[in-house]
Amino acid sequence: xxxxxxxxxxxxxxxxxxxxxxxxxxxxxxxxxxxxxxxxxxxxxxxxxxxxxxxxxxxxxxxxxxxxxxxxxxxxxxxxxxxxxxxxxxxxxxxxxxxxxxxxxxxxxxxxxxxxxxxxxxxxxxxxxxxxxxxxxxxxxxxxxxxxxxxxxxxxxxxxxxxxxxxxxxxxxxxxxxxxxxxxxxxxxxxxxxxxxxxxxxxxxxxxxxxxxxxxxxxxxxxxxxxxxxxxxxxxxxxxxxxxxxxxxxxxxxxxxxxxxxxxxxxxxxxxxxxxxxxxxxxxxxxxxxxxxxxxxxxxxxxxxxxxxxxxxxxxxxxxxxxxxxxxxxxxxxxxxxxxxxxxxxxxxxxxxxxxxxxxxxxxxxxxxxxxxxxxxxxxxxxxxxxxxxx
Amino acid sequence: xxxxxxxxxxxxxxxxxxxxxxxxxxxxxxxxxxxxxxxxxxxxxxxxxxxxxxxxxxxxxxxxxxxxxxxxxxxxxxxxxxxxxxxxxxxxxxxxxxxxxxxxxxxxxxxxxxxxxxxxxxxxxxxxxxxxxxxxxxxxxxxxxxxxxxxxxxxxxxxxxxxxxxxxxxxxxxxxxxxxxxxxxxxxxxxxxxxxxxxxxxxxxxxxxxxxxxxxxxxxxxxxxxxxxxxxxxxxxxxxxxxxxxxxxxxxxxxxxxxxxxxxxxxxxxxxxxxxxxxxxxxxx
Ligand SMILES: Nc1ncnc2c1ncn2[C@@H]1O[C@H](COP(=O)(O)OP(=O)(O)O)[C@@H](O)[C@H]1O
Ligand SMILES: [Mg+2]
Numbered sequence: 001x002x003x004x005x006x007x008x009x010x011x012x013x014x015x016x017x018x019x020x021x022x023x024x025x026x027x028x029x030x031x032x033x034x035x036x037x038x039x040x041x042x043x044x045x046x047x048x049x050x051x052x053x054x055x056x057x058x059x060x061x062x063x064x065x066x067x068x069x070x071x072x073x074x075x076x077x078x079x080x081x082x083x084x085x086x087x088x089x090x091x092x093x094x095x096x097x098x099x100x101x102x103x104x105x106x107x108x109x110x111x112x113x114x115x116x117x118x119x120x121x122x123x124x125x126x127x128x129x130x131x132x133x134x135x136x137x138x139x140x141x142x143x144x145x146x147x148x149x150x151x152x153x154x155x156x157x158x159x160x161x162x163x164x165x166x167x168x169x170x171x172x173x174x175x176x177x178x179x180x181x182x183x184x185x186x187x188x189x190x191x192x193x194x195x196x197x198x199x200x201x202x203x204x205x206x207x208x209x210x211x212x213x214x215x216x217x218x219x220x221x222x223x224x225x226x227x228x229x230x231x232x233x234x235x236x237x238x239x240x241x242x243x244x245x246x247x248x249x250x251x252x253x254x255x256x257x258x259x260x261x262x263x264x265x266x267x268x269x270x271x272x273x274x275x276x277x278x279x280x281x282x283x284x285x286x287x288x289x290x291x292x293x294x295x296x297x298x299x300x301x302x303x304x305x306x307x308x309x310x311x312x313x314x315x316x317x318x319x320x321x322x323x324x325x326x327x328x329x330x331x332x333x334x335x336x337x338x339x340x341x342x343x344x345x346x347x348x349x350x351x352x353x354x355x356x357x358x359x360x361x362x363x364x365x366x367x368x369x370x371x372x373x374x375x376x377x378x379x380x381x382x383x384x385x386x387x388x389x390x391x
Numbered sequence: 392x393x394x395x396x397x398x399x400x401x402x403x404x405x406x407x408x409x410x411x412x413x414x415x416x417x418x419x420x421x422x423x424x425x426x427x428x429x430x431x432x433x434x435x436x437x438x439x440x441x442x443x444x445x446x447x448x449x450x451x452x453x454x455x456x457x458x459x460x461x462x463x464x465x466x467x468x469x470x471x472x473x474x475x476x477x478x479x480x481x482x483x484x485x486x487x488x489x490x491x492x493x494x495x496x497x498x499x500x501x502x503x504x505x506x507x508x509x510x511x512x513x514x515x516x517x518x519x520x521x522x523x524x525x526x527x528x529x530x531x532x533x534x535x536x537x538x539x540x541x542x543x544x545x546x547x548x549x550x551x552x553x554x555x556x557x558x559x560x561x562x563x564x565x566x567x568x569x570x571x572x573x574x575x576x577x578x579x580x581x582x583x584x585x586x587x588x589x590x591x592x593x594x595x596x597x598x599x600x601x602x603x604x605x606x607x608x609x610x611x612x613x614x615x616x617x618x619x620x621x622x623x624x625x626x627x628x629x630x631x632x633x634x635x636x637x638x639x640x641x642x643x644x645x646x647x648x649x650x651x652x653x654x655x656x657x658x659x660x661x662x663x664x665x666x667x668x669x670x671x672x673x674x675x676x
Contacts, residue, residue: 055568079571086572092565096587096667105583106573153573 311367
């Protein structure tokens, strides 16, 4: 394997006819990193992956491995010469070859000796816990086993970059979790640079060093799992990361400090205080300042688990009426509205979790701490796929 | 499945079985019976012995193989790359498919008629070849071996192509991508992945083409020299039946035809079995 330090993708764009599937996608990967592309279906994750592999030509931009340009949208290094490995959603095992021959395929193309092929294939099969499966055929194996073969088939070649396109999404829930652990363990062990594509936020959080959240062909946020989870860059990322309670609000006042912002907003449920860790220079901060100046509405975002049934001192109070209670075992999922008697009051939905019993139609006094309430400008209205595929 | 619905499905099979028996098994059994009887009804091997002893008849086997095997290889051999290049669809695919289906719908007689006029000594093909100076005298495309082979190409290639096209385009496209990502060139991908997966289709296309070519009759008469180089086995059977009115001898020839076809089909299936050891499922994703 040729060694390298970084792979960098610069302003990579892909158009299908007049549809832009990928817009100025820029990102640099360090060697050994595990990066996940996360987004709803149709947002361009697979397109990004296939462009990086060279399987589909890019319409603009460049891809570099250190200083070597492997694709500048006119000339490109052929996919088979890039030393990248790819795992497909449907496994794409060769049905006419045994497991051994599948894994040996790339080695034999590289003219390894018989002995070295056998050693390497056996090692790879052991790594994915498939010792003794060599003589089986793909059709005789379960989905999870097939996906392990597909992974072995790639890692046996020690690729510079391993790309996985929703590798777990065809498996049932239990297997998905199991194979996720194994992928994580495999990465800890081999440290092969990995790009992982998924629409499942749990997978992304569990596996990644960094997550790239995408929407409609554009990167929305790049950050560690903690960053995207607790500090989403916009309403879309917040929604995708499980924030709920998105109510329209008007900014009444803003007080700015260098590293944070205190806001008071008016919602259908009354005035609420927000303590926002948006430092100076943060685009979210300038957007809120602009929204205050122009009087444009903003949107709140609160995780359901941050709304408490019993308000504590210093919290915002939410007076509301429960409308629907779903029993989920340890907790109940409760939906409520501020005021069922007016259209504005009924429009906004309050979602929270409670371990205490809540009856439907009861008046509640909920609490939410100001630093758990985020504020975002409204999303622009480009062809959005927010609902589709979001968890 | 409950026993009631099992017997129900058997009832539904009945028309098909009756159809098979009436149209295929009965004539076959009757032909087999005729081939082993004398004109007066007694049992005999004479019909077979006579065929193999009569050099004029016996050589029709080689004549027919010499016509049918090369063109079957050509048809299937050409259909493979064509199907490969059109596997993901292309511009004008509908038009191409249309022109390929036309010969199928025309049938052998119309193809022969067309070839006689277009490819004859004064046909436009020869006029064109002479006009561009490729040849100085008309080339004989008809009333010879070449004529029969060309007509079998026209009628057999579309079958082979359409059958293989269906086969390749059903192969999961990710297999090609996977192969490429593992370092295979386009040719290696074709040879190591796509072709082995096409083998069952290739085998069927070959058998079908061969059987059609081996039983060639109208074009061998109309486009060939039915009394000489293109006196195929079907002509021999025809002459015994309808010129000499010896149905027993004719039946024996048909049985020999069937046996040769069966031998070739068996060889092809053996080849298929060796090429395609893996599971019989083509991954569709
Ligand atoms: N070959 C193609 N031709 C035209 N449009 C395409 C093609 N491939 C993908 N697209 C479009 O590009 C967008 C992104 O697709 P894709 O990358 O497959 O999304 P994802 O993998 O995130 O679900 C989609 O709107 C899809 O319809
Ligand atoms: Mg995809």
